[in-house]
Amino acid sequence: MKLDCNVNIHHLTRVEGHGNIRIKIQDGKLLQAQWEVVETPRFFEAILVGKRWDNAPWICGRICGICSIGHTLASIRAVENAFGIMPSLQTQKLRLLLKHMETLQSHILHIYFLAAPDFLSAGSVFPLIESHPAVVLRAAGLKKLANDVCDSVGGRRLHPTRTVVGGFTMLPDKKDLARFRERLADAAGDLLLTADLMKTFSIPDFTRETEFVSLKGAGDYPFIGGELISTDGVHKKEYEYRQMTNEYIVEHSTSKWSRLSRESFAVGALARVNNNFDYLLPEAKEVCLSLGLKPVIHNPYMNTVAQLVECIHVVKESINMIDELLNSPWTEPKQPVIAKGGAGVGAVEVPRGILYHNYEFDEAGHITRCDCVIPTSQNHGNIQYDLQELARKYAAEGMQDRDIELLAEMLVRSYDPCISCSVH
Amino acid sequence: MDSGRQQSRTYLGVPLFRPRVGFFELSSCEGCQLQLLNNEATLLDFLSLVEVVNFREAMKERSEDYEIAFVEGSVTREDEIERLRKIRENAGILVAFGSCACFGGVNQLKNRFSLDWVKNEVYGNSPIKTDFVRPLEAVVKVDLKIFGCPVKKEEVEKIITHIALGQEVVHHKYPVCMECKANENVCLFDIGEPCLGPVTRGGCDSWCPTNRAGCWGCRGPAEDANLEQMEKIMKENGFSPDTILDRIECFGGFSVYAEKLRKDLGDSR
Numbered sequence A: 001m002k003l004d005c006n007v008n009i010h011h012l013t014r015v016e017g018h019g020n021i022r023i024k025i026q027d028g029k030l031l032q033a034q035w036e037v038v039e040t041p042r043f044f045e046a047i048l049v050g051k052r053w054d055n056a057p058w059i060c061g062r063i064c065g066i067c068s069i070g071h072t073l074a075s076i077r078a079v080e081n082a083f084g085i086m087p088s089l090q091t092q093k094l095r096l097l098l099k100h101m102e103t104l105q106s107h108i109l110h111i112y113f114l115a116a117p118d119f120l121s122a123g124s125v126f127p128l129i130e131s132h133p134a135v136v137l138r139a140a141g142l143k144k145l146a147n148d149v150c151d152s153v154g155g156r157r158l159h160p161t162r163t164v165v166g167g168f169t170m171l172p173d174k175k176d177l178a179r180f181r182e183r184l185a186d187a188a189g190d191l192l193l194t195a196d197l198m199k200t201f202s203i204p205d206f207t208r209e210t211e212f213v214s215l216k217g218a219g220d221y222p223f224i225g226g227e228l229i230s231t232d233g234v235h236k237k238e239y240e241y242r243q244m245t246n247e248y249i250v251e252h253s254t255s256k257w258s259r260l261s262r263e264s265f266a267v268g269a270l271a272r273v274n275n276n277f278d279y280l281l282p283e284a285k286e287v288c289l290s291l292g293l294k295p296v297i298h299n300p301y302m303n304t305v306a307q308l309v310e311c312i313h314v315v316k317e318s319i320n321m322i323d324e325l326l327n328s329p330w331t332e333p334k335q336p337v338i339a340k341g342g343a344g345v346g347a348v349e350v351p352r353g354i355l356y357h358n359y360e361f362d363e364a365g366h367i368t369r370c371d372c373v374i375p376t377s378q379n380h381g382n383i384q385y386d387l388q389e390l391a392r393k394y395a396a397e398g399m400q401d402r403d404i405e406l407l408a409e410m411l412v413r414s415y416d417p418c419i420s421c422s423v424h
Numbered sequence B: 001m002d003s004g005r006q007q008s009r010t011y012l013g014v015p016l017f018r019p020r021v022g023f024f025e026l027s028s029c030e031g032c033q034l035q036l037l038n039n040e041a042t043l044l045d046f047l048s049l050v051e052v053v054n055f056r057e058a059m060k061e062r063s064e065d066y067e068i069a070f071v072e073g074s075v076t077r078e079d080e081i082e083r084l085r086k087i088r089e090n091a092g093i094l095v096a097f098g099s100c101a102c103f104g105g106v107n108q109l110k111n112r113f114s115l116d117w118v119k120n121e122v123y124g125n126s127p128i129k130t131d132f133v134r135p136l137e138a139v140v141k142v143d144l145k146i147f148g149c150p151v152k153k154e155e156v157e158k159i160i161t162h163i164a165l166g167q168e169v170v171h172h173k174y175p176v177c178m179e180c181k182a183n184e185n186v187c188l189f190d191i192g193e194p195c196l197g198p199v200t201r202g203g204c205d206s207w208c209p210t211n212r213a214g215c216w217g218c219r220g221p222a223e224d225a226n227l228e229q230m231e232k233i234m235k236e237n238g239f240s241p242d243t244i245l246d247r248i249e250c251f252g253g254f255s256v257y258a259e260k261l262r263k264d265l266g267d268s269r
């Protein structure tokens, strides 16, 4: 048994935002295993106060550069729920298509650019350009497709321009949609190759039982709105989200933390697959099982695998939705918005887990209170408890500091944390 | 990154000195940096143009040896001042990268309130450190600004090519409106939507109006921007004073005029 271990990582790389890892074991006793979030808060929840409703999606999208579409959609949903607006079927489909392509874009970025270098013994994706050119080209191709669809449907891949309360300012060109359909069919093949690559990754064998929280499927694998569930049997309505998130403040983090039935819980691709496996499309289910992901799985490193499973699901579902859109005439892109007083919640499954926006409005539609609960902030506690367990386990096995450090880095990366977003 | 920096590379056929470049972020959404990783089509070309030696979001290795520093985000906490000064010391050229860095971006909307109020609104009684939001140039010398929330990748590449070739970077002087008209868009005022295109610096190729969404002025003022005239147009088209203010104050590029508008409104918000 190894008696001492010291790991100190300042500003962990290949994650979004600023976080530190500290592990200290002395004489076989775990003194510290800490996940510190040191990001500066930007105070979006205060900034919004006094602003009219139409500012919310535009400003809140800027919470995050990776999932700006998810934030924009959660924000729009919260406003629409407050004003009693039901989006048209066409708007719902276009929003889901946009959401799916953000999921694909973000998951591919994580799988290939942030996670894969660890499994291929590289410090970043850059040397892989020389050593694994086909892999990098495949990743770039998939990301480009996803981003191209986002440009076409949302107006812009980052901080979308067309997405507004009531619908869209403008509709995509059907000829473009038809072309995307063909490219998506090719992408499905690339994702199977990605699955083959992933089979060669040696995913650390580490489990710590936890609770998984996500939207609850009802017929479909859920992404935008609906009820909330956890693997420990909690079941709530969308507007009761605070009973799911229970945010609290910890000293060593500028992000808030969350808990539910235990000391921590997890959200994200693994939580969604664990909770909603039955609703995955058959092709995604098949790959899921072939990669050893048979719910409920408690190995956090498997989140990257779950992301790939979701990529397959969203690509297949996007093809189906494009077919439906192509087979029906366009209707009005946007419906009129009449502001009123009240409150609304929007829950959306963004790449890193369930995201909530909640606003209160005065009669003229100005925001009087704002609350955003970010997936990564819900995960911070779980990351911390995983780190403790990991340090204990591997130090007891006599592992070198260097190897523990790498496993700790990989652990945090597997959650694909979006730290600046979690602090917002 | 590879170590072949002596070896001369070409970008679109032009042989280049390959500058060592670092990317850094203060308080931001990191979107401007991601714009670079997000442009798969030209990413490889871009990587042959510069040697990226520091890019925390993408790579594990870090180096303090760089010629050009791209700094994203605004200064909102004391420790960021220290980090920014260090970067300034190391860098030959410091670029304010995106509207957060150039003007404070959406972050500066916080400055409408007292610090005590914002802290209490978000963190209650728990201690948290934060300062008024400032752009980079309030703390260090900035050599070059790249505007936009987000920055436009094509423009970034053009600017980097200019730097690498030692050519002066000249920003667009004309407003978004010019680009919008060249793109033959429907004018948003004609369909009842507000737009800051007439006063905002061009260079984004009228990104928002081309998508039938009004401009919010993310790139700051065009040269000779006539804000009184803009206010008048907005009023004539029936937009309320707070709609005008919302747009003018959103990204911090028009801070002086925003201050005036806020005063006119009686600072009631």
Ligand code: SF4
Pocket: A062, A065, B028, B029, B030, B031, B032, B033, B072, B073, B097, B098, B099, B100, B101, B105, B106, B148, B149, B150, B151
């Ligand atoms: S300027 Fe906009 S896109 Fe760039 S970092 Fe700031 S908020 Fe993000």
Ligand code: SF4
Pocket: B176, B177, B178, B180, B181, B185, B186, B187, B188, B189, B195, B196, B197, B198, B206, B209, B214, B215
């Ligand atoms: S839409 Fe805006 S940018 Fe375009 S012409 Fe009208 S005012 Fe100018």
Ligand code: SF4
Pocket: B148, B149, B176, B200, B201, B204, B205, B206, B207, B208, B209, B214, B215, B216, B217, B218, B219, B220
């Ligand atoms: S149109 Fe206006 S808000 Fe949109 S990108 Fe250009 S300058 Fe920014």
